[in-house]
Amino acid sequence: MAHVVTEPCVNCKYTDCVVVCPMECFYGDDRQLYIDPDDCIDCGACVPECPVEAIFLDAEVPDRWAGYVQLNADRATVLKPGGARVTEKQPRA
Numbered sequence: 001m002a003h004v005v006t007e008p009c010v011n012c013k014y015t016d017c018v019v020v021c022p023m024e025c026f027y028g029d030d031r032q033l034y035i036d037p038d039d040c041i042d043c044g045a046c047v048p049e050c051p052v053e054a055i056f057l058d059a060e061v062p063d064r065w066a067g068y069v070q071l072n073a074d075r076a077t078v079l080k081p082g083g084a085r086v087t088e089k090q091p092r093a
């Protein structure tokens, strides 16, 4: 189990979510943020911080965004070695 960032996150750079994560498991690229499922402890702290409700428990991701479960895992794997971890709120581009 892990939490997953979905479609509404695309182009959001508010990143309110990352500040509260005790595991620092958010990664980002030009598109959106992703949660590393290996590090997420399902504390749920990030969910109410996201103003567009982009974050769900994997088992509760809406069907239309089901592909984001694998996408988060895949992108976190790719981004992790490159140091794309996001732990501080970013200025909105």
Ligand code: SF4
Pocket (backbone or CB within 6 Å): 005, 008, 009, 010, 012, 013, 014, 015, 016, 017, 018, 032, 033, 049, 050, 051, 052, 053, 054, 055
């Ligand atoms: S606050 Fe929500 S939309 Fe913004 S970066 Fe975090 S998960 Fe994405």
Ligand code: SF4
Pocket (backbone or CB within 6 Å): 003, 020, 021, 022, 023, 024, 025, 026, 035, 039, 040, 041, 042, 043, 044, 045, 046, 047
């Ligand atoms: S559920 Fe908790 S551990 Fe997982 S990404 Fe959100 S704040 Fe981090």
